[in-house]
Amino acid sequence: MNKIEAIIRPDKFETVKSALTEAGYVGMNTVNVTGRGNQRGVIHTGRGAQAIEIDMLPKIKVELVVKTEDTDKVCNIIMDAARTGNIGDGKIFVSPISAVYRVRTGERDDEAI
Ligand SMILES: Nc1ncnc2c1ncn2[C@@H]1O[C@H](COP(=O)(O)OP(=O)(O)OP(=O)(O)O)[C@@H](O)[C@H]1O
Numbered sequence: 631m632n633k634i635e636a637i638i639r640p641d642k643f644e645t646v647k648s649a650l651t652e653a654g655y656v657g658m659n660t661v662n663v664t665g666r667g668n669q670r671g672v673i674h675t676g677r678g679a680q681a682i683e684i685d686m687l688p689k690i691k692v693e694l695v696v697k698t699e700d701t702d703k704v705c706n707i708i709m710d711a712a713r714t715g716n717i718g719d720g721k722i723f724v725s726p727i728s729a730v731y732r733v734r735t736g737e738r739d740d741e742a743i
Pocket residue numbers: 637663664665666667668669687689716717718719720721
């Protein structure tokens with residue numbers, strides 16, 4: 631089992647959620663985060679002379695635990711739904727999970743996902 635943490639644009643969340651749901655991946659967490667990637671800040675020049683530098687941008691982290699064999703498929707679903715082709719589209723981190731329990735039934739691991 632793996633945990634997939636996908637950091638995506640907030641305005642892509644509904645699209646990502648629908649794509650996951652349609653493919654049968656329903657359970658998930660979301661966390662509002664601020665972060666930055668390789669480009670560090672974004673500089674906005676408004677009407678005035680002052681440039682505003684935004685260092686940390688708002689993103690949504692979608693977290694879900696999936697069976698090992700589903701991991702690549704789920705990452706591809708997320709990437710296809712979240713991609714605009716521009717910088718800042720996001721990042722996906724995958725890490726191993728050693729156990730999952732369903733509290734109601736006591737089921738474990740793949741049966742509990
Ligand atoms: N190395 C990292 N570790 C943890 N979080 C990261 C890392 N890189 C990016 N993030 C998170 O992912 C978000 C989106 O990153 P972003 O898409 O800008 O990555 P990037 O590597 O700069 O790619 P791109 O060149 O397409 O912009 C960041 O705002 C931050 O929340």
